[in-house]
Amino acid sequence: MNTSHTAKPVTARRSNALKGNVRIPGDKSISHRSFMFGALASGKTYVNGLLEGEDVLNTGRAMQAMGAFIQKEKDTWVIQGTGNGCLLQANQPLYFGNAGTGVRLTMGLVSTYDMETTFVGDASLSKRPMERILEPLRLMGVQVKAAQGSRLPITLHGPRVAAPLIYRVPMASAQVKSAVLLAGLNTPGITTVIESVMTRDHTERMLYSFGADIEVETPISGERIIRLVGQKSLKGQVIDVPGDPSSASFLLVAALLIPESDIVIHNVLVSPARAGIFLTLQEMGADIRFLDERITGGENVADLHVRTSYLKGINIPPERAPSMIDEYPVLSIAAAFAEGKTIMTGIEELRVKESDRIAAVAAGLKANNIFCTEGIDYLIIEGRPEGKNSGGGIVTTHLDHRIAMSFLVMGLASQHEVTIDDASMIATSFPQFINLMTELGANFA
Numbered sequence: 001m002n003t004s005h006t007a008k009p010v011t012a013r014r015s016n017a018l019k020g021n022v023r024i025p026g027d028k029s030i031s032h033r034s035f036m037f038g039a040l041a042s043g044k045t046y047v048n049g050l051l052e053g054e055d056v057l058n059t060g061r062a063m064q065a066m067g068a069f070i071q072k073e074k075d076t077w078v079i080q081g082t083g084n085g086c087l088l089q090a091n092q093p094l095y096f097g098n099a100g101t102g103v104r105l106t107m108g109l110v111s112t113y114d115m116e117t118t119f120v121g122d123a124s125l126s127k128r129p130m131e132r133i134l135e136p137l138r139l140m141g142v143q144v145k146a147a148q149g150s151r152l153p154i155t156l157h158g159p160r161v162a163a164p165l166i167y168r169v170p171m172a173s174a175q176v177k178s179a180v181l182l183a184g185l186n187t188p189g190i191t192t193v194i195e196s197v198m199t200r201d202h203t204e205r206m207l208y209s210f211g212a213d214i215e216v217e218t219p220i221s222g223e224r225i226i227r228l229v230g231q232k233s234l235k236g237q238v239i240d241v242p243g244d245p246s247s248a249s250f251l252l253v254a255a256l257l258i259p260e261s262d263i264v265i266h267n268v269l270v271s272p273a274r275a276g277i278f279l280t281l282q283e284m285g286a287d288i289r290f291l292d293e294r295i296t297g298g299e300n301v302a303d304l305h306v307r308t309s310y311l312k313g314i315n316i317p318p319e320r321a322p323s324m325i326d327e328y329p330v331l332s333i334a335a336a337f338a339e340g341k342t343i344m345t346g347i348e349e350l351r352v353k354e355s356d357r358i359a360a361v362a363a364g365l366k367a368n369n370i371f372c373t374e375g376i377d378y379l380i381i382e383g384r385p386e387g388k389n390s391g392g393g394i395v396t397t398h399l400d401h402r403i404a405m406s407f408l409v410m411g412l413a414s415q416h417e418v419t420i421d422d423a424s425m426i427a428t429s430f431p432q433f434i435n436l437m438t439e440l441g442a443n444f445a
């Protein structure tokens with residue numbers, strides 16, 4: 001467990017055109033779940049294209065601590081699972097670093113075992129709300145010990161026999177939905193989760209392919225009702241993880257904003273539950289083409305051809321937020337260079353990410369001479385087309401990888417350079433970011 005932290009400032013300067021063909025690392029959500037479901041399945045799971053970021057590696061370590069064997073053979077991660085219901089008690093606290101998905105899903109996964117598990121994380125994760133996970137778990141019979149305000153460190157002890165639950169998720173959160181479903185895997189009977197807005201559905205799709213007894217009903221009310229029959233066996237799978245659309249978005253926005261850029265990003269996940277950013281940028285005037293659209297492992301995948309574009313501000317419908325929730329920081333950079341106002345509403349969940357992203361983005365934009373106004377659940381940005389007079393600021397990243405990458409992208413297109421106080425957290429989700437961008441032509445110091 002490494003909890004020490006040394007800040008690493010980086011400066012981004014106006015760059016020449018970005019050109020080239022790139023592959024980006026695997027999707028973070030699918031990578032976490034690959035380690036978890038592989039660890040739980042009987043037999044071997046083979047994972048190609050796994051994101052080897054710190055967040056996902058911490059999930060892998062947690063699964064090893066509970067009995068799974070995980071090793072890398074050439075480019076493939078091979079997981080020998082314990083079998084559903086057969087995880088072992090870890091003999092020390094499980095450390096999840098910066099990762100909300102890692103800790104929240106694993107809390108669900110182990111909560112219904114009659115054993116004690118302690119969860120810890122870094123300074124950012126230790127500030128994030130966990131009550132949203134603890135509330136449904138308590139209803140299933142789980143005993144909880146938590147730090148003040150339901151924060152980490154948290155210790156869970158499952159009941160001898162957990163009670164299945166019918167649970168309506170009170171906020172748009174794939175993590176809460178997934179935690180309850182994963183708790184249901186070791187619970188007799190049917191666990192039901194209802195969500196009123198669709199969030200990313202990798203848990204449902206992947207559990208189905210691992211052989212879980214899971215079904216999704218979509219009545220005309222628009223809600224999604226997910227039913228999972230517990231205590232069924234899961235079987236190891238072969239998984240090809242597609243490229244992460246959230247990581248792709250940094251390259252994409254950089255290419256849109258830096259004059260005369262022309263890049264192709266290969267093998268990007270573009271399934272509807274994750275594709276809000278592409279639609280939004282296209283509505284703003286972005287030239288993004290989807291090449292060779294295909295289905296891989298049940299997900300939509302495409303190569304993205306992106307060319308520099310003149311962007312206009314738009315009003316983004318709040319119901320689109322779940323399909324692009326992690327992309328608002330980098331979208332804000334696109335908005336900072338667009339003509340007119342970009343209005344983002346219904347984004348209150350951004351306040352509880354790795355940082356308060358509404359506040360962090362607003363402060364970063366203001367430090368770089370972009371006018372914006374924020375409210376509890378909205379952000380309005382007034383763009384400066386072509387970045388006139390933009391930049392020149394130092395941005396506080398609050399241990400948030402997406403704030404760090406977003407403002408580096410800003411510096412590549414601004415009139416004056418942009419410095420971020422700490423680039424080290426980028427390793428949690430996109431360790432190759434600086435190198436890959438530099439190969440395309442980006443100017444960092």
Ligand code: S3P
Binds near residue numbers: 029173175178326
């Ligand atoms: C994730 C769900 C989202 C997202 C996070 C990954 C997942 O979080 O922001 O990066 O893999 O389920 P919420 O469920 O809190 O919206």
